[in-house]
Amino acid sequence: MDRKRIEARLNLARHFFQHSIRRLFSHEDVNGPGFDEFLSKYREDNIFQIDARERERYRTFARCVQCNICQPYCVMFRAIGYEEFPGPMVVASTLSRALAELGTTGGVLYNCTQCRLCETTCPENAPIAEIVGFMRKYIYKYNQDLVPKPLLEMCSLVQKQGSIFDETPSEVGREKTTAEYVLFLGCHGRSGQQQRARAVISMLDRMAVDFTTIDEVCCGAPLRAAGSDVGHELARINIERIREKNTAKVITLCPHCLVEFHERSEYAGKLEAIHIAELLPELPSVRGSREIVAYHDPCMLGRVCGVFDRPRQALTLAGARLVEMDTIREMAFCCGNWGGLGLSARNTAEAIAVRRMEDAQSVGAEVLLTECPWCLEIFRSANPPGGKPRISSVVEYLIGLEE
Ligand code: SF4
Ligand code: SF4
Incomplete structure (x- = not known):
């Protein structure tokens, strides 16, 4: 091989390594002019740009080894079946790796409640709810026809008036100049x-x-x-x-x-x-409950933030007889109301809520308590079978004992 040819190959190799290393460690988008035009040409094929931070996270999306452990735990997979929601394994192992097909397969992603129960069971720590969130973000950006209409309406309401509710907020607050x-x-x-x-x-x-x-x-x-x-x-x-x-x-x-x-x-x-x-346990001298109560762990408060014991402790201090349902703490089933499901598929969300109330009934609870407004809303609207158990937040329950 002559000298010129060797030099040319060395130059090529140098550029290749420099470019790869720069792309690997760069957090800036290095798109040249013409990139938008390129994207617009391929928009119909669902080719889109992922930002630099998400490119990093995207590597974690490939963790799924298809062990199938998570599937049977998924409330939605159990409630509506493969056709309408193929389950966390398929989300993690297939949908996340087929972004170009989001335009045709993405609709099922709105049947995930983002409860993160599947993540608790995954031996590979696959961030399944994050994958769902990631794909919903790009569907919202490029394929809004796939986003359920009630979710689009909720988003424009929040943008317009800063609340998910189309009503004037009440005067419930108490504003001071400064406070701890x-x-x-x-x-x-x-x-x-x-x-x-x-x-x-x-x-x-x-x-x-x-x-x-x-x-x-x-x-x-x-x-x-x-x-x-x-x-x-x-x-x-x-x-x-x-x-x-x-x-x-x-x-x-x-x-x-x-x-x-x-x-x-x-x-x-x-x-x-x-x-x-x-x-809750700091509330002074609340006593007098004689009822059998069950506590429902809200997914975000329990599984994500690790708050399990404080509400239970407060109820026991108040004299309540606390009974536990089959699935509690990190493994608690969700109420069905998050992830937009309560808006886009109300009947399914309420059916899931009813199952949770039946769980409470089956352990003899007279009252089902929780401390999340989304759980409370769906439990109250889903009407517990036979009117039991009674539904309350822990705070209202404890304050009610005092009155
Ligand atoms: S986050 Fe919840 S609903 Fe979504 S796939 Fe996981 S277990 Fe199923
Ligand atoms: S997401 Fe996790 S638990 Fe589910 S199949 Fe993949 S590796 Fe297994």
């Missing part, structure tokens, strides 16, 4: 479940907690679940209004707000957030 904690009521606390919000305020008063409410907007979690990527603007507004109170400490009523504060990059590291359930 901001009480973040969430959309349900401001509009649909004011009674629970009032019980929380009464509880904090009895505990002499220095708190204020703010003129808040939706935390962004329902938008993220639907695939919309506009929650960053809502986060900016909330952070600004929390900071105006000279604090970073937040108490949330909704576990989904809490997870959003932990996971969304705009909030992460800026707030010290806890959920109201973590304070």
Whole structure:
């Protein structure tokens, strides 16, 4: 081989390595002019651009080894079957690796409640709910026809008026100039479940907690679940209004707000957030329950944030006879209402909620308690069979014992 040829090959090899290494470690998008035109030409073939951070995460999507352990645990797979929802294994092993087919297969992704139970069982730590979220995001961006209409309507409502509810928020809050904690009521606390919000305020008063409410907007979690990527603007507004109170400490009523504060990059590291359930045992001298009660672990509060014992402890301290359902703590079945399912497939969501209430009935519970507004909403609307068990939040139950 002559010298010129050797030099040419060495040059080629150098460029190849330089380029690969730069792409591997670069967090910047290095797309040249013409890239958008390239994408638009191939849009019909569902070829789209993934941002740099997601390219990193995308590697973890390939962890699934198709062991099939997760499938039987999935509430949706059990409830509606393969045709309508092929289950977490197929999401992780097939759909995540066939992005170009999202335009034809993606619709089934809206039947996942994003409860993360499958992740608890996965020996490979495949981030299944994140995969669902990732694909919903790109469907929302490029294939909006596949997004269920009720989810699109909810997203535009939140963008328009800062809440998932189309009604004027009540005057349930109590705003001060500054305080140690901001009480973040969430959309349900401001509009649909004011009674629970009032019980929380009464509880904090009895505990002499220095708190204020703010003129808040939706935390962004329902938008993220639907695939919309506009929650960053809502986060900016909330952070600004929390900071105006000279604090970073937040108490949330909704576990989904809490997870959003932990996971969304705009909030992460800026707030010290806890959920109201973590304070429950501090409520002074609540006694007098004689009932048999079961506690339903909300997926985000339990599985994701690890809050299992505090609500149970508060109920036992109040004298209640706590019985446990078959699936509890990390392995608890979900209520069926998250992931947009309560909006896009209400009947299925309610059927799942009824199963959970039957679980409580089967262990003899007179009252089924929980501490998430989404669980409470679907349990109440799904009408427990035979009117039993009675449904309540733990806070309302404990405050009710005092009255
Ligand atoms: S997150 Fe829940 S509903 Fe979705 S695949 Fe996993 S177990 Fe099934
Ligand atoms: S996602 Fe995890 S548990 Fe499910 S099949 Fe793949 S490796 Fe197994």
